[in-house]
Every structure is written in C-alpha cells, then in structure tokens.
Amino acid sequence: MERLRKYGFVAGFLVVPLALYSVFVISPYVQAFQLSLTSWNGYSSIVRYVGLDNFGRLFDDEVFWQALRNHGIMLLVLPIATIVIALFLSFLLNLGGGTRGAGMSGVWGSKFYRVVFFFPQVLAVAVVGVLFQAVYRPDADGVINGVLARFGAEPVGWLTEPGLALWSIIAVMIWQGVGFYVVLFSAGMAAIPKDYFEAAALDGAGRVRLFFSITLPLLRDTIQVGWIYLGIAAFDGFALVQVLAGDKGEPDGATTILPVTIYKTAFAYNKVGYASAMGVALFFLTVTFAVLTLRTTRRERVEL
C-alpha cells in the first residue's frame, strides 16, 4: 500500500508527458511499422498488405546500400572529427592558458571565442546550406574557388566530384556542430575541481599531460553523450544534403543518404509502403548504434 502510494505519486506526474510522447512520437513510429508491410501509394483508400516484401526489396536495392555506405563513412568521421576539434578548442578556451593567478584559465580572449564558436549552431540548417552553396560554388565565383583562382588553380567541383562531395558535406556538418560541443565540453570541464589541475601543474605536468591525464578521463560521460548525439546526426543530414547536393544523390549517388531517399520514395515516387520500410530500417540502425555505443563504453563512474 505504502509502495503503491509512492509510485502512484510518481506516475501521476508521468502520465501527461508519456501520453504526449505516445501520441506524437510513438504512434507515428507504429504507423510506419504498419505501413512498411503494405504497398500503399499515399493516395488510394485500399491498402494491400504485402508482408515482408518491402524488406526483401531493400536487400536488392543499390540505392539503399549506397546510402548505408555513406552513413557508415559519416558515422566514422563525423563524431571523431567533431569531438577531437571540440575538445581541443574547449581545452584551449578553459585551461589552455595554464595557471594564472589562483586558478586555471583559457587562452587570451576565450570568452569572445566561445561566443563566436557557437554562431554556426544558431543558424538554421537551410541557411547554412545556402551559405555553403556560395562557398562551394564550382566556378571562380565560389568563395573557395575564387581564392584558388587567384593562385591560378583550376576551380574544384566541391559538390560535383564524386570523391569530394560527401567530404564537403561532412565538413559543413562538423563546422556547424563543433560550437555546440565546445560549449558542452566547457561545461564539463568547469565541473572538474580546479585543485586537480593546480596540484598536477605544481607537480610539473604540462598542458598535454593535463589534458590526457585529467581532463579527458573526467570528461568521459560528457564525451559519450556527444558521441551518441553525433552518431544519430550521422544518420540524418537531410536538410543539408537536400540543399547542397540537390535531391538526386549527385554525383553518382556519392551523397545519397537514407532520409532523402525515404522522402523521395514516399513523396516523389508514391511508394509510401516501401519508404516506411526504409524508415523502419533506419530506426533499427539508429537504435542499434545507440545501444552498442552505450554497451561498449560502459565503465565505472569516477566519483569526484
């Protein structure tokens, strides 16, 4: 009875958010699972169930595998690059100045830099896309190619060369993401007691040693969170790819990603059932990634 009252109290608070979550998050997912078993075209009132046919088709679908390969590359590069750069920058901003006066401090002007780094995060993805269209423009009117042209170099097709296009887009994602993780890691670093650094510094530890022996181990949880966020971001990229590469997966499918493929399959080709099957596959890929990351990086928490 006692227990019931206790949990009833907790449950009372949870009912409303859970109900909202069920309606707006879980129910569309359930619908997608249901639709993935049909050949619905989005218009008809008759829905034909085709069982697992759609999933069978996925296995033979070149575009699907191409998209998975691209997500694989993004999954490898995006989190590592973003986290390394963000860690480096936030270390400089918070502790890179060494011991000055009573505690550790960042490099000169770090408050200003922190705001500047956060700028890209504030911009809408569509705006970033349009911005980088100008940056990557393939003739001498492009920002990068304009500079290259001054040195007499041939203009580079950043978004039209199959070997470059995906990397160009990943670079934009990193550029946009770093600011957020700088702030996240800065908060993490601020939570590390300053005496650790001071004690280590008194013992003669340099900045590199401070970073690898103290900052990194104590930031573990924060980095893990960042890793999962970025991994999930690597499964997305819809707006950016849509604006920068067009929706044709050009060139040669080098920038084909699942969300764009799903969108096209559902709304341009009217294969809502098949698109839902892709959505279900994407759902499991994302969940698998999150679970695997949590499992493999699980470790005893360091108590501060």
Add this chain to the structure above:
Amino acid sequence: MTPPGEITRRQLLRRLGMTAFVAGPGAGLLSACATAGAGGEPSAAPSITASADTRNPFGVDPKKPLEVVIFSGGYGDAYAKDLHEELYKKEFPGVSVKHNATQQIGTQLRPRFAGGDVPDVLNNSGPDSMDLAALAAENHLADLTVLFDAPSIDDPAKKIRDTVTPAVIDNAKINGKDLVLNYTVSHRALWYNAKLFAAKGWSLPRTWAEFTALGDTAKQEGILLFAYPGQKGPYYQLWNVLYTAAKIGGNQVIIDIDNLVDNAWNAEPMKQAVTAWVDIQAKYGDKAYFGLDHTQTQVKQLQNKLLFYPVGSWVENEMAKDKPDDFEYAIAPIPDVTAADKMPYGAIQVGVGENFVVAAKGKNPQGGLEYLRIMLSKEGARGFTEKTENLTVVNGAAAGLDLPAGLMSAAKAQDAAGQNIITDARFEGWYKELFDYGTQQINVVMAGRITPDKFCANMQKKADEIKKDDAVAKQTRSQ
C-alpha cells in the same frame, strides 16, 4: 542491487509507457491511422453530362463557390487571380471564388485528397506536383471529354476540341480517359542570343560539323559552345539528348522509351545522340556548370559566356528582369547529327504543358469544367499570353499580340518545322523514378565518368525494373 519484488525505476517507466500506449491513445490511434478506416474500392465519381445550353452547358449552380489552386511558379498566379477568376465571376455575378496559390502542391493537397476535401480546379505543376495517374486510379479526376465536346465560348457552333492544338487531346489521356488539360505551348531546342550572332556575323549551324566549327570559333573568343545547369536542371540536357535521338531516329525512339519497349534505350539513335553530346561537353564544355543551377547558368548566357542553352521558351520570361538590351533570345533547331537523320534540319520540339485538372469528387465539378472552358476562350487565352508571355494551346488566341522576340522566333521556327515536330517524352510524368534516375545519370555520362553505352545500359536496366514493378501503373501511347 534491486531486491526481488521491488520494482526498479526503469521498470516502472517501461510499464507506464506500455500501459499509456496500449490502453491510452495507442488503441484509438491505430484505428485513426492514415490508412486504416477506409476500405473497399475507390468510390466512383459522379458523371456530368452537357446540355444544349451554350451559355451554361455543364449546368453550373451560379451560387456555388469555386476553389482554384494555382502553382505559383514561372507563370505566377496573376493570370488566374486577375483574369480567369474575374471572368468566372462576371459570368456568375455574386459567386465567391477562393483563390489559393502555392508552390507546395503535393504537400498541401495530398492530405486534402486523402481526406475528401478537394479544390475544384487544380493546376498541378512544379517539383512537388502530384501523381495524376494515382489520382486517376482513385477516380479523383473529372472526365474532360464533356469539356472538349462542349461549345466554345467564342463560337458556340464549334466544339472546344476543334479550337485547340491536337496535342491537347493526345496528352489529356490517362488510362485512355481524357482527364488532364494541358494549357500552354512551349518550344524546346537550343536557345541563343540573336544579337550576338548578328554582331559576330555568325550563322546558325545546320550540321554537326558546322556546330563544332562554331565551337572552335567561339572558344577563341572565350565563349563556350554549350552548357546546361547540372545542379538543378540536368533534365534540360536529358530532354536535349532525347530530342536529338528523335531527330536521328524519328519520334518512335521516344515513343518506345515511353512504352517501356525492350531495349528502347539501347537503340542506335539514342547511343548516337548521347555520344554526340558527350563529345561536345568534352571538347567545348566547362565542368563548373555541373554545379550551377538554372538561374546561374542562364545569367552566364546573358553575359555571353555560352552560346547555346538547351531549354524551352519559358526562359525568356524567366530571365526578363535580368536581360540586357544587347541580348535577344532566339531558338535554334538541333543541328543534323548524321547525314541520314530521320527528321530534317529545322525539327524542334513543340509540347503542350502546364496541367489543369478538375476534381471529380469536389463540391463544384461543374464550376470547375466551366472555369476551364473560360480558360480556353480567346479572351482567357489571350490574357494568359499577355500576362505570362507564353502561348496557350488555343489556336489563334495570340494573333495580333505584340509578342517578345524569343516567342516570335519560336513561332517562326514552328512554322518552318511544319510536320517535323519532335514529340515530348512522357515517361517524365508516367515514371518519375525513371526520369529522376535519368537526370542523375545524364550528369554522370556528360562528366565522362561512364561511357554513352553504359548510360544507355543503365537506363535500360532501370526501365526494366519499372516494367516489372507491379506498384507502378503502366501507361502507353501510340503516337
């Protein structure tokens, strides 16, 4: 460790979640799914018969409101708002007309069609346009036969069918029924600056040898012979290649492709056409254009940085604001590729376009038909041409109008072509997946990353997949 029997926080959350989902909204939602609830065959549309009343042949209820949805793209929406709807109101004084202009046709209307609340007249266009074959399969589109057989507003003795370009009737058909009104006429071939040619003393190339010779001359002046926009408009070049193939091998090449005939893409004229254009790109092109969109490319042409641009007659109106005085749009036919092209020099593509449909299950299908009849009157068509500088399918409606130079040039080219009109490729609307794949592959082949043979083989493979795919409704054409 959790003592046995003690419920953990995580378990509590999990159980709560499940209960809320199963007992709460979940149960109701499943039945409210987009797909559930409805069932059975799509309901039939009410049919409309025409009466002998030439003023009001469809029996429009003059008090019933009318809703018109216009794709607000290159033509804008003023032609509907300030002209056709006003004419409709004049005919039925006091009637209310709801005007709705959007660029997101599909996003706005797909749910409305699924829910049964449809507009009466729909201009289905743009990148987000809807699949008309799918709508037709659901009996959502009103049969326009009654419209084509109705008396023309200008001359009640004549049927509307006899006042428009015959291609309107050919292109109206989906599954053999007249369901779509194509309203505009456009001319597609190569567009160039007539004033530049006059200033340089160049004449239009009639053969491929003359074409490449002009390319060499232009190169010395720092001008590209040819370019198309690879980022947003690779389909311009796909059209260009298809029309070139038809020029070499006759319209049957395109008709076979549309009908998904075995090995249609591997036909010799198709290979020759792709090869010819890939060579042009390799020798006279600039790969930077693969990353430019249509506006950027068209601005480059206005700056005389490229000679020929494969597009349709809408380009003149599209660029009207940016066009300098020393630029005058004119159309050039595709030069002869071989000495034995099936179609003689001068053949250009003349196509009907801009789809209008009437919703069969709307509130006022009679009003919708009458609205289209007004659009097909001389006054409605002439006004459209004045407002958009584009021609309509209504014969003679533009007579006496002061047309812009490019449009005049297109009209002249059409006269010169006579019967040698290249047909349009309809798989663009029928099998969007194949067309999209083509627009992607054309960039790949033009960039030289695959051979023309491989391009044709890839397209054939995709066409075969579409042919086998039961989920795609098949269409055929005879001419």
